[in-house]
Amino acid sequence: MAVYQATATPKPKAKETPKPKASLANGVQSLSIQETPKVKSKNIDVISEFKKIKRKNAANFVVIGHVDAGKSTLMGRLLFDLKAVDQRTMDKYRKEAENIGKGSFAFAWVLDQGTEERARGVTIDIATNKFETDKTSFTILDAPGHRDFVPNMIAGASQADFAVLVIDASTGNFESGLRGQTKEHALLVRSIGVQRIIVAVNKMDVAEWSHARFEEIRQQMSGFLTGAGFQPKNISFVPCSGLGGDNILRRSSDPRSSWYKGATLVEDLDLSEPSTHALDKPLRMTINDVFRGGVQNPLSVSGRLESGTVQIGEQVMIMPSGEKAQIRSLEVDDEPQEWAVAGQNVVLNLTDIDAIHIKTGDALCSATAPIRNVREFKAKILAFDHLTPMNIDVHKGRLHVPGRISQLVATLDKASGAVLKKKPKIVQPGTVVRVVVQLDEAVPLEAPSRVVLRSNGETVAAGLVE
Numbered sequence: 001m002a003v004y005q006a007t008a009t010p011k012p013k014a015k016e017t018p019k020p021k022a023s024l025a026n027g028v029q030s031l032s033i034q035e036t037p038k039v040k041s042k043n044i045d046v047i048s049e050f051k052k053i054k055r056k057n058a059a060n061f062v063v064i065g066h067v068d069a070g071k072s073t074l075m076g077r078l079l080f081d082l083k084a085v086d087q088r089t090m091d092k093y094r095k096e097a098e099n100i101g102k103g104s105f106a107f108a109w110v111l112d113q114g115t116e117e118r119a120r121g122v123t124i125d126i127a128t129n130k131f132e133t134d135k136t137s138f139t140i141l142d143a144p145g146h147r148d149f150v151p152n153m154i155a156g157a158s159q160a161d162f163a164v165l166v167i168d169a170s171t172g173n174f175e176s177g178l179r180g181q182t183k184e185h186a187l188l189v190r191s192i193g194v195q196r197i198i199v200a201v202n203k204m205d206v207a208e209w210s211h212a213r214f215e216e217i218r219q220q221m222s223g224f225l226t227g228a229g230f231q232p233k234n235i236s237f238v239p240c241s242g243l244g245g246d247n248i249l250r251r252s253s254d255p256r257s258s259w260y261k262g263a264t265l266v267e268d269l270d271l272s273e274p275s276t277h278a279l280d281k282p283l284r285m286t287i288n289d290v291f292r293g294g295v296q297n298p299l300s301v302s303g304r305l306e307s308g309t310v311q312i313g314e315q316v317m318i319m320p321s322g323e324k325a326q327i328r329s330l331e332v333d334d335e336p337q338e339w340a341v342a343g344q345n346v347v348l349n350l351t352d353i354d355a356i357h358i359k360t361g362d363a364l365c366s367a368t369a370p371i372r373n374v375r376e377f378k379a380k381i382l383a384f385d386h387l388t389p390m391n392i393d394v395h396k397g398r399l400h401v402p403g404r405i406s407q408l409v410a411t412l413d414k415a416s417g418a419v420l421k422k423k424p425k426i427v428q429p430g431t432v433v434r435v436v437v438q439l440d441e442a443v444p445l446e447a448p449s450r451v452v453l454r455s456n457g458e459t460v461a462a463g464l465v466e
């Protein structure tokens, strides 16, 4: 492949250059002027460049569990122990938390940046946070526990390589969590294709490091999780305390915990296999956010590349609008780079496109192999509620679109996927079913996208587009 250096990359002009009037005489010329890219591509062979670099494994995970399970505190502790937060910031949070009489919230604030969330003590949006071990660089896609916030959780979970399920081990709380969001969240992440789950059995200090209590929770949850379709070897359990920092980075020194010989949470996180993202597939990214740094600045979009590669100067297409744009510059994990590959979290600065053609939830894709807009698709889903042909909203990451289940095609065996019953009239919660979904507007969707179906503010099903 020809690789050439771009000489003097022209700066995009703030004012639009007047285009020559099209006439028969200069039609061809005007076409070639319009097609001249403003930013030259270096035509880098991104995949071979990527393979040359010895890099850390990268993994994204989502944190799920009942609202009071201590998710934020646990993750705050993890970030603090791994030095992703400095001592001074932590001391400041501690003082503020004590001032309002909620000392135990200090670690949670590492993730909850807004004062409103702090006052209420709940996480309300996805905060993306990064930390590194010697082996892996992780991104936490934090998941809120409050019922209303399921769509945010879905946006996080749809980008996750694995999930950390946080469970409150203290008496009574595990049981109420089970009736609450613990099971719903676990089912949800599994049904959208998350294969590995680490169960952090939290607040073991409150449960007096009772081995019997841990075993009771482990057995109940193992049964539930394998029933939900997780492979036993992809489930692990770590007894820990977020508040005390036991078995997070350092092993618990509490003598009552001496029965536990397994991995700490960090050791378990490090076992995540390198994600095998599709580098050689066409470029795909769901747009998480659209923003402009300033009036003179380019339009920027952020998200995680789901497949393919992208480089400066490349032409991309935004769907459903079908408008093309060019990559003016890009950032991977906040660092300027020349290219990016599937699995990386990026900011792409675009030129040659108007903001009206891009919105959150849109797909950014290869201009030569774009994703198609569809008004109907088939999906294999797990029902959380009774399903019949009915109106629903389809969520894929930040994409939301109203539509309806137009057909229940067949119920399927959870493990083998074999057809059990054709054309059921209604299906029970917990059933895996193939459905046809029709949409009110054409949107970019293709197999095997993770989708969630909601109705009246409740998640009724989740699964994969076929």
Ligand SMILES: *[C@@H]1O[C@H](CO)[C@@H](O)[C@H](O)[C@H]1NC(C)=O
Residues within 6 Å of the ligand: 162, 195, 196, 231, 233, 234, 272, 273
């Ligand atoms: C989970 O189990 C499946 C099936 O055995 C395996 O293919 C996959 O690699 C495992 N995933 C992880 C992340 O360990």
Ligand SMILES: *[C@@H]1O[C@H](CO)[C@@H](O)[C@H](O)[C@H]1NC(C)=O
Residues within 6 Å of the ligand: 292, 293, 294, 297, 298, 300, 329, 330, 331, 335, 336, 337, 347, 348, 349
């Ligand atoms: C991308 O655009 C943002 C917002 O305008 C800007 O802050 C950033 O520096 C740009 N990145 C690069 C690599 O040019």
